[in-house]
Amino acid sequence: MSRKPELKGRPELKGRAARLTHLLPTGRAQAARTPFVLLVVTLLGGGLIGLLVLNSALSEGAFQLDDLQRETKNLTDEEQALQRDIDAYSAPDALQRRARELGMVPGGDPAFLGPDGKVKGVPGAASAARAPLVLAPEALATATVPPPTASTPSSSSTPGR
Secondary structure: OOOOOOOOOOOOOOOHHHHHHHHOOOHHHHHHHHHHHHHHHHHHHHHHHHHHHHHHHHHHHHHHHHHHHHHHHHHHHHHHHHHHHHHHHHOHHHHHHHHHHOOOOOOOOOOEEOOOOOEEOOOOOOOOOOOOOOOOHHHHHHOOOOOOOOOOOOOOOOOOO
């Protein structure tokens, strides 16, 4: 009976298993696994670090988004407050009050020129004793009202004098 020498650290095999033993890796093959294991560990470590960096960048972006949304809300609130101020100053009664403070009086009766050059209507003079000041829609659209001041301006302090 011929016996094959027993491999180190392995039990003696018989039959088909004995014929396949030469296919199993020897000591050199074990050493070849080390670089592969290091490569896999390095790739996994790099992947985890990459995920950490990505997560940090996403968190930073979320904080910036939150700050920008807060700033947008504040600016929208400010815009709405300014629009309310404009609407209050553009109201007909506010324009009338401001015009009276500036010494303006209501206009008289208008006269119109027809296409043939004839005057239609009888023009009237403007007077302070007339009915309340009424502005035409065109005047409302083009009227400019200066921004309010902390104190109410008196009729003696008119701008441009």
